[in-house]
Amino acid sequence: MKFLFITKPMKYEFLGLMYLSQILKDNGVIVRLHTIGHDLKQVLEWQPDFIGCGVMTGSQNDYLNYFRMLKEKMNFISVFGGPHPTYFPKIIEENCVDYVCRGEGERAILKILQKPKEKIILEPLIEDLDKIPFPDRELLYQDKKHRNNPIKHFIASRGCPYNCPYCYNNTNMKLYQGQKWTRFRSSENVIREVKEVINKYPTKFVYFQDDTFIMNKEWILKFCKLYQKEVKMPFHCIVRLDLLDEELALNLSQAGCICVRCAVESGNDYIRQNILKRGMTKxxxxxxxxxxxxxxxxxxxxxxxxxxxxxxxxxxxTLDLNIACKPTLGWSSIFQPYPGTELGDMFPEVSIDDINDNFYDDSILNISEKEQRLRLQKLFGLICHFPILRVFLPILLNLKFDKLYKKLWRWNNKRADKILYKGTL
Known part of the structure; x- marks a missing residue:
């Protein structure tokens, strides 16, 4: 049996597909990867039995169009998984979609191989994450660009416990009501995977993708001790600032954590607490x-x-709070009202097809002072880095130098990356 995964060009490692690939290989399936935009000749010659993809909301039409084209050229069973089909399973009504995998896919993908009558598959969660095999890195690392990338990605947990109203996590929790949603791999299991990857592939930096790496203090303190002893390589993780204390910061630093990401979202107390429900004070x-x-x-x-x-x-x-905090990078995006989220549902005029996968360049809403706020997004990080420019903002936001501002935005991101990743890029 042959299974082909299809993706758009990747900016980072898609661990989800890599986990599924290893599950399939362990069950005797031959697996390959194809990137949209590459030559289709090998795909047509190989004639896979199944073709699957992981779809983010905003990119669904790109995948649908591609699969429609493939269906005209050969016979196969299509499987749509990932965030978008999980939250919008009606995508099964599209004539190029044979199965939808909702939620975590390790059990669902094996069920789909049996070609069940039901077309929308949701399987129970795997509670013991140590039982899941390590992701199939060879699937991606056949491409030398990914193999030789000094930054390698990992995930130590699954299931965010928070209910931010602009995020689909609340939908995820409802899908698995009554099951243990937030789960951790053992520290030993994570360390074993990291060491295996370091020993096998060019690696200078470890990037943990977990939504909130420090939500279990007992776990993170044990992990830091093991990592410091057995790995000794710089790493990145995502933290909530209201969970961070002196002990955690010290242990993270000693273990080799050289950079983190933290969501502030808004500097306005009312918006942050009452609208975004962050539960975090200035x-x-x-x-x-x-x-x-x-x-x-x-x-x-x-x-x-x-x-x-x-x-x-x-x-x-929000800008002023960031300036006061002196980040390596003050990063900002433009709000997108994803239908099905609490905030998205405030705008019933927005359909799912209105959403695209770019949340930097525009707002699909008719927000006030739109031009100035879009320019602020491009200048945000630069002014955090050079706060002396803050006084000139009333002038800068009214100058139609949008192409220049975008170039400055890109420059500042690259500047910050050199600091965040200590020259590994």
Missing amino acids: EQIKKGTELLRKYGIAFVLQNILGLPQGGLKEDLE
């Missing part, structure tokens, strides 16, 4: 960033601009 944000600076951990602050519940004034409050 004092906690400032204290957390002070600890990161104290222990020499570079950090990115992530923010959402263009929220319809606020205006330019509130976006500038």
